[in-house]
Structure formats: structure tokens, C-alpha cells
Amino acid sequence: MNTIILSEVSVRVAVDGAPAPKTLLQDVSLELTEQRIAVIGANGSGKSTLLRLLNGLVAPSEGTVSVNGADSTRDVRRVRSKVGFVFTDPLSQLVMPTGREDVELSLRRSIKNSTERRARAEAVLERFGLLDLADQSIYELSGGERQLLALAAVLAVNPAVLVLDEPSTLLDLRNRELLRRTLAGLEQQIIMSTHDLGLALEADRALVVDDGRIVFDGGPADAVEHYRALCAAEPAQGAR
Amino acid sequence: MRRHGVLIPNYVPGDSIVHRTPLWLKFLLVAACGLASFLVVDWMVSAAVLAVMCGLFLLTGAGVERLARSVWLVTPILAAIGAVQWWQLGGPTAARIVLNVLVCVVAAAVLTVTTPVQALLDGVVALSRPFKRLGADPERFALTIAIMLRSLPFIAGAFSDVRDSARARGLERNPRALVLPVFITTVAYARQTGDALAARGLGEPAD
Amino acid sequence: MSSTETASSRQTPNRARWTSTDIGLIAVFAALVAASTQIPGIPVGALGVPITLQTLAVILTGLVLGGGRAFAAVGLYTLLGFAGLPIFSGGRSGLGILATPSAGYIIAFPLAAAASGWLAAIVIRRTVKYRALFLFAAAMASTIVIIHGLGVLGFMVNAKFDFTKAFLADLPYYPGDTIKNVLAAIIAVSLHKAFPDILVRRVK
Known part of the structure; x- marks a missing residue:
């Protein structure tokens, strides 16, 4: 089991021309041990920042983040080898022109022998049913296939935790279903932000983020209820 | 984002003799073409080398279409250069310069398409x-x-x-x-x- | 994309070790310089050294990335061109370009990117007002001293021109380069506004 601990974390960024830095996340303390955790909240609420903290893509301005005892700033390499990260847009994540090459790239660090690397990449692609598409240009794949490929490339190095930032936002209904089934079959701990409330309801625990704070933490049904009430009480304000 | 005219074509899996040629030899070929384009003074030699390179490319089984696509992107530049050179230095020199560029482009394509x-x-x-x-x-x-x-x-x-x-x-x-x-x-x-x-x-x- | 500061960038306050973000910037700007040569250039003068957007891309790389990373980006571009990728202006490639009148310009590009980048870092750190003007000055200084300096030298060595003739051969590039430097400075100011931490990493 994994233990991710955020203690009194705040994230601020400097804004050009503004006198004070902007706060993206304020005083967040969490202990994440559940297998399936959903993070919900409006656009710009701080969801992405929260997720990015978990594998060291964002450093806390105050407080600490640790994954199984490894600190996310001091020990960022260890943290990243444990925490796989999947972005919303697979095209921003896939760095090689074909699926095979992208998965092999993931493996370059851990497997030096090229024959062995090739074999392992094939096994990973096979597992996700992507072997037939392995040599196609990533631009010729469907959105769902691309997202699966991004997932496969991240899982190739076998992380203990999988963080997904709105993985289904760009997908149609059928591909969402495919992604949902694939995720359900994984043994990794999964922490995922989503606008798909149906997906959130399947989690073991759900966090609601609003304006840089965790405003609800608990069962997914109550979380979704809370989020709905929040959205109803406060009409969208545009640039927040 | 869309795919755009690919100057350097992607790898095309295959089992041709060019695919099986060691990488260093192919790399040497590309380097030699780059160098040769400044040593060759006769446009007919350039044309012959270009023909050989195109032959090698087709030998890989990547097809005429890919070859045309990788050359297509440089045609506007080559047309401009060719026209000016023709006017300034005459037909044979213009032909040589244009052909030499094509040799480099195709040689690089042969390397990337088979590796x-x-x-x-x-x-x-x-x-x-x-x-x-x-x-x-x-x-x-x-x-x-x-x-x-x-x-x-x-x-x-x-x-x-x-x-x-x-x-x-x-x-x-x-x-x-x-x-x-x-x-x-x-x-x-x-x-x-x-x-x-x-x-x-x-x-x-x-x- | 978010403008949050990455953990990696905070760990390396100087350019001592490049992070993944730096690698991304270096690689993409090298590609930018390469792509800028694919837009048809206008060959100038009897020797047909073409005017392209290339100098704009080179100087902009400097103004945006700063000396070290700009040198790496443009240096990588040059290296791959030498290695045979058809990315020099007019689709040329190979070491043979060193024997042509263009040689001076090719060698000058990484150095000019480094120089304009080094100057730009000072400008961004020290000034808020009139940045465009200062960046233009940095670009112009690098262009005149390095690009035109080595360009003239290239004409003298490889085309066996005397200084006057080489100077005259290089002269047609001045108006275009001046316009491109104005553009580069204006674009650079906008990019620094859009990505405030791209060159100078801030401490909160």
C-alpha cells in the first residue's frame, strides 16, 4: 500500500507586474492511502496543481509532499519513478512519432539492452491491445487509442501510483467507457481529477477542490452532492 | 495539430538490403553526399548521384509517394534558388546546385526511412x-x-x-x-x- | 499549460544542470531555427546567399532562452545540419557548407544566439521599462558584430573577396536584419510577458 502525505502545502506563483504572488493552493494537508481517489472541482480551482504536486511537477511554496517517505522536491527522481502521470492531452505527452518508439523511450532508462527493451515494449503494447497500432503515427490514432497509449507508456515502467489529470475530458462516450474499464483493471493506486461525475462516484474517496482549498473530503456520493451545491450556489465567474 | 509535409520521413519497417545496412555506413553515405555536393562540378554527375539515391530509396520499399512528399517541401525554395541561379550563372550551374540539394534531401530520407x-x-x-x-x-x-x-x-x-x-x-x-x-x-x-x-x-x- | 514553477527549475537556480524543461526548450527552439529555413528565402547577390527568417529565429532564440540554452539550441541545429540533415537555408546540409561563402554565417549563428542571449538576460533582470528597445539593441549588437563580422570574413576566405567587396556583398542583408531584429525584440517582449519565468527564474 502507498502512503502519500501532503502537509500544510501552499503553492504560489509570481505574476508579472502584480505586487503579490497568486495563490493556487492554500494550506492543504492530506494523507492519501485509498486505492481509488477522485478529485473534482471547477476549472482553475487548483485540481491540476494538486495532482502535479504528487509527482514533483510543481514544487510546494510551503509545506512538504512525500510519497512512501520520499520528499517530492529533494528526492524528485525517486518520487517520479513511483508516480506515473497521465496528462489530459495525450499528444502533449507522447514524445515519439509511433507508439512502439514512445514505449521504448520510457524503458530506455531501465533497460539498456535494445533487444530486451524491444521485447518488453511489445509485451506492454500487447497487454493494452495496442500491438497492431504500434508502428502507426500517433496522429493517425483515435483519441481513445492515444490516451491508452499514453497510459501504456507510463505503466511500462511499473509505477506504484498513477495520477491522471482529467484523462477523459477529450474522449467521446465509447472511449471513456474503454478508459474506465482499463483503469478498473489496474492494480496501481489511482488518483484522478475528472469532470465525469459518474467516474468520480466509483472512487473510494473523493476530494472537492474550490478556490485553492479542499472544501470537502469523504465519500464520493457526498462529494458529488457537495460539488453540485457549490456550483448551484455560486454562478460561474469567468476568470477565476 | 495536424501532420505537416514531412521533410524527414518517419521510419518504415522493412527488410530490404538498405534496412539491413549498418547504421554507420548509412550515416557515412549521408555525410558523403553533404560533402560531395560541394565538390561535384558537373551537373550530370549530380543527376547520376541523385538517380542512385532515388534508387536506394525505392529499394527500401517506402514507395514513390513518400519520396515525392519528402522532396515536395523543398521545391518552392529550390524553384526560387534555381531561377535566380539560372539568371545569374546559367543553366548548368543552376541545375547542379538544385540537384545537389535534392541529393542531400533524399540521402537523409534514405537514412531515416530505414532506421x-x-x-x-x-x-x-x-x-x-x-x-x-x-x-x-x-x-x-x-x-x-x-x-x-x-x-x-x-x-x-x-x-x-x-x-x-x-x-x-x-x-x-x-x-x-x-x-x-x-x-x-x-x-x-x-x-x-x-x-x-x-x-x-x-x-x-x-x- | 500552467505557469507554475516546476520543482526541477527551483532546484537548479543557475544553468549548472539543465532540467527536462530546458531540454524541451532547447530541442524545440532548434527545431524552430530549422523550420525557419524551410520558408522560401530570397537569394541575394551573385553568390545567392538567401535572406530567410533564419536570422530572426536565431536572434529570437537568444532573446528568449538566454546565452547558454540558446547556444545549445542553435549549436544543435548547426551540428545536425553538418551531420547531413537538410536544414541549412535552401535545404542544404553537410560539412561542405564550410567551403561556401555562407560558412561565416553558419558559424556565426550559435555565437550570435549566445551573445544576444547573454545580453538579453541582463536586460530582463535589470529593466522593466523600454525592454523592447534594450532587447533590440542587444540583438543589433550581436548581429552586427558576430553575424555580419563573420559573414564578411566568410566572403573573404571562401569567395576570395577583398574587404571592400566582401563588405558590399554583406551589405544587402542589413535592412532585412534590422527589420527582423525589431520584430525579434517585440516578439521576445511578448513571450517574456506570456512566460515570465522562461529566462529569469524568480524566487518567491
């Missing part, structure tokens, strides 16, 4: 290993090259989008408004790529 990127990376890593003592990091160097090659079509696409949108809006008076989106997109894309690498634990300096 998977991973193999190219391994080649670069092997080549740059001697520089390790000087503080070089072959893996990161190879990764940077791979990212650059991967970014070329994207950036070329961004440039041509600008041309399209300028056409759509009618000629934009303000050059800043015209070209700025290309560079904003470019930097954002670079950042995204950097984030994607970082998230996957790639490209960080070795401890």
Missing part, C-alpha cells in the same frame, strides 16, 4: 560516448535530438497555419499579430514537452 528512431538514438549515444569525459551526457543529448526531430513537423505546421489564418483574415497589417501566435504556440509546446519528459522521469540530469 527506427530508437536505433538512431543508440547510434548517437555510441557516437557521443567519447565526449562523456568532457561532461557530456549521451542519453540526454540523444533525447534532445529525438525531441527536435519530433518537433519539426509541429513547428512547420504552426508556420503554415499562420499563412492560412493570414489568408483567412485578409492580409494582416500588423506583423506582430501575424507571427506572435507561432512563437507563443512554440514556447507552450516546448514547456508541455518538458513537463511530459519530467513527469516520465526522462531528461533529468543523472546524479
Whole structure:
């Protein structure tokens, strides 16, 4: 089991021309041990920042983040080898022109022998049913296939935790279903932000983020209820 | 983002003799073509070399269409250069210059079409290993090259989008408004790529 | 994309070790310089060294990335061109370009990117007002001293021109380069606004 601990974390960024830095996340303390955790909240609420903290893509301005005892700033390499990260847009994540090459790239660090690397990449692609598409240009794949490929490339190095930032936002209904089934079959701990409330309801625990704070933490049904009430009480304000 | 006229075509799996030729030999061929284009003075020799290169390309089984596509992108430039050279220096010289450029383009295409990127990376890593003592990091160097090659079509696409949108809006008076989106997109894309690498634990300096 | 500061960038306050973000920027700007040569250039003068957007891309790389990373980006571009990728202006490639009148310009590009980048870092750190003007000055200084300096030298060595003739051969590039530097400075200011931490990493 994994233990991710955020203690009194705040994230601020400097804004050009503004006198004070902007706060993206304020005083967040969490202990994440559940297998399936959903993070919900409006656009710009701080969801992405929260997720990015978990594998060291964002450093806390105050407080600490640790994954199984490894600190996310001091020990960022260890943290990243444990925490796989999947972005919303697979095209921003896939760095090689074909699926095979992208998965092999993931493996370059851990497997030096090229024959062995090739074999392992094939096994990973096979597992996700992507072997037939392995040599196609990533631009010729469907959105769902691309997202699966991004997932496969991240899982190739076998992380203990999988963080997904709105993985289904760009997908149609059928591909969402495919992604949902694939995720359900994984043994990794999964922490995922989503606008798909149906997906959130399947989690073991759900966090609601609003304006840089965790405003609800608990069962997914109550979380979704809370989020709905929040959205109803406060009409969208545009640039927040 | 869409795929754009590919100057350097991607790997096409195959089992031709060119595929089986060792990487260093193919690399030498490309380098030799680059050098030869400045030594050859007769346009007929250039034409012959170009014919050989095209033959090699077709031998790989990548097809005429890919060959045409990789050459197509340089045609506007070549047409301009060719025309000016013709006017300034006469037909044979113009032909030689244009043919020599085509030789380089096709030679590079022969290399990339028969070599998977991973193999190219391994080649670069092997080549740059001697520089390790000087503080070089072959893996990161190879990764940077791979990212650059991967970014070329994207950036070329961004440039041509600008041309399209300028056409759509009618000629934009303000050059800043015209070209700025290309560079904003470019930097954002670079950042995204950097984030994607970082998230996957790639490209960080070795401890 | 978010403008949050990455953990990696905070760990390396100087350019001592490049992070993944730096690798991304270096690679993409190298591609930018390469792509800029694919837009048809206009060959100038009897020797047909073409005017392209290339100098704009080279100087902009400097103004945006700063000396070290700009040198790496443009250096990588040059290296791959030498290695045979058809990315020099007019689709040329190979070491043979060193024997042509263009040689001076090719060698000058990484150095000019480094110089303009080094100057730009000072400008961004020290000034808020009139940045475009200062960046233009940095670009112009690098262009005149390095690109035109080595360009003239290239004509003298490889085309066996005397200084006057080489100077005259190089002269047609001045108006275009000046316009391109104005553009580069204006674009650079906008990019620094859009990505405030791209060159100078801030401490909160």
C-alpha cells in the first residue's frame, strides 16, 4: 500500500507586474492511502496543481509532499519513478512519432539492452491491445487509442501510483467507457481529477477542490452532492 | 495539430538490403553526399548521384509517394534558388546546385526511412560516448535530438497555419499579430514537452 | 499549460544542470531555427546567399532562452545540419557548407544566439521599462558584430573577396536584419510577458 502525505502545502506563483504572488493552493494537508481517489472541482480551482504536486511537477511554496517517505522536491527522481502521470492531452505527452518508439523511450532508462527493451515494449503494447497500432503515427490514432497509449507508456515502467489529470475530458462516450474499464483493471493506486461525475462516484474517496482549498473530503456520493451545491450556489465567474 | 509535409520521413519497417545496412555506413553515405555536393562540378554527375539515391530509396520499399512528399517541401525554395541561379550563372550551374540539394534531401530520407528512431538514438549515444569525459551526457543529448526531430513537423505546421489564418483574415497589417501566435504556440509546446519528459522521469540530469 | 514553477527549475537556480524543461526548450527552439529555413528565402547577390527568417529565429532564440540554452539550441541545429540533415537555408546540409561563402554565417549563428542571449538576460533582470528597445539593441549588437563580422570574413576566405567587396556583398542583408531584429525584440517582449519565468527564474 502507498502512503502519500501532503502537509500544510501552499503553492504560489509570481505574476508579472502584480505586487503579490497568486495563490493556487492554500494550506492543504492530506494523507492519501485509498486505492481509488477522485478529485473534482471547477476549472482553475487548483485540481491540476494538486495532482502535479504528487509527482514533483510543481514544487510546494510551503509545506512538504512525500510519497512512501520520499520528499517530492529533494528526492524528485525517486518520487517520479513511483508516480506515473497521465496528462489530459495525450499528444502533449507522447514524445515519439509511433507508439512502439514512445514505449521504448520510457524503458530506455531501465533497460539498456535494445533487444530486451524491444521485447518488453511489445509485451506492454500487447497487454493494452495496442500491438497492431504500434508502428502507426500517433496522429493517425483515435483519441481513445492515444490516451491508452499514453497510459501504456507510463505503466511500462511499473509505477506504484498513477495520477491522471482529467484523462477523459477529450474522449467521446465509447472511449471513456474503454478508459474506465482499463483503469478498473489496474492494480496501481489511482488518483484522478475528472469532470465525469459518474467516474468520480466509483472512487473510494473523493476530494472537492474550490478556490485553492479542499472544501470537502469523504465519500464520493457526498462529494458529488457537495460539488453540485457549490456550483448551484455560486454562478460561474469567468476568470477565476 | 495536424501532420505537416514531412521533410524527414518517419521510419518504415522493412527488410530490404538498405534496412539491413549498418547504421554507420548509412550515416557515412549521408555525410558523403553533404560533402560531395560541394565538390561535384558537373551537373550530370549530380543527376547520376541523385538517380542512385532515388534508387536506394525505392529499394527500401517506402514507395514513390513518400519520396515525392519528402522532396515536395523543398521545391518552392529550390524553384526560387534555381531561377535566380539560372539568371545569374546559367543553366548548368543552376541545375547542379538544385540537384545537389535534392541529393542531400533524399540521402537523409534514405537514412531515416530505414532506421527506427530508437536505433538512431543508440547510434548517437555510441557516437557521443567519447565526449562523456568532457561532461557530456549521451542519453540526454540523444533525447534532445529525438525531441527536435519530433518537433519539426509541429513547428512547420504552426508556420503554415499562420499563412492560412493570414489568408483567412485578409492580409494582416500588423506583423506582430501575424507571427506572435507561432512563437507563443512554440514556447507552450516546448514547456508541455518538458513537463511530459519530467513527469516520465526522462531528461533529468543523472546524479 | 500552467505557469507554475516546476520543482526541477527551483532546484537548479543557475544553468549548472539543465532540467527536462530546458531540454524541451532547447530541442524545440532548434527545431524552430530549422523550420525557419524551410520558408522560401530570397537569394541575394551573385553568390545567392538567401535572406530567410533564419536570422530572426536565431536572434529570437537568444532573446528568449538566454546565452547558454540558446547556444545549445542553435549549436544543435548547426551540428545536425553538418551531420547531413537538410536544414541549412535552401535545404542544404553537410560539412561542405564550410567551403561556401555562407560558412561565416553558419558559424556565426550559435555565437550570435549566445551573445544576444547573454545580453538579453541582463536586460530582463535589470529593466522593466523600454525592454523592447534594450532587447533590440542587444540583438543589433550581436548581429552586427558576430553575424555580419563573420559573414564578411566568410566572403573573404571562401569567395576570395577583398574587404571592400566582401563588405558590399554583406551589405544587402542589413535592412532585412534590422527589420527582423525589431520584430525579434517585440516578439521576445511578448513571450517574456506570456512566460515570465522562461529566462529569469524568480524566487518567491
